[in-house]
């Protein structure tokens with residue numbers, strides 16, 4: 001809980017920043033804090049609550065980072081969770097599924113690849129989710145931010161962030 005979700009002025013998530021940087025932005029009046037962690041930070045002049053989510057006050061040009069499509073990034077986007085049954089796992093335990101199977105022209109990209117557990121992957125086989133009667137929990141999307149440290153541990157984004165994420 002040492003990281004802060006940064007939104008642009010229109011409430012879209014831009015990135016995740018260290019809380020110290022978020023505090024600085026609050027003090028400089030560059031951002032508005034929308035949610036706080038249950039923790040106070042003492043500065044020279046006052047005691048401030050640690051911001052969990054902040055929003056830029058002005059339209060600040062912010063280049064959206066392009067996120068490279070790869071294994072780790074897909075797992076991070078999907079929170080290491082099978083997008084069919086919801087099982088969580090490590091990178092070793094999980095695999096990928098082509099939502100539209102490759103044999104039907106399904107592409108290997110952000111909008112057709114989802115994290116999948118091995119059993120679901122085998123059950124679904126060479127079928128579409130409709131044919132297999134397996135609903136996707138989240139429609140695959142191109143992310144424009146990922147947790148900074150997209151390793152196994154990551155997924156621990158704060159529940160305070162959730163209302164702002166999707």
Ligand SMILES: [Zn+2]
Nearest residue numbers: 082085117120
């Ligand atoms: Zn599964």
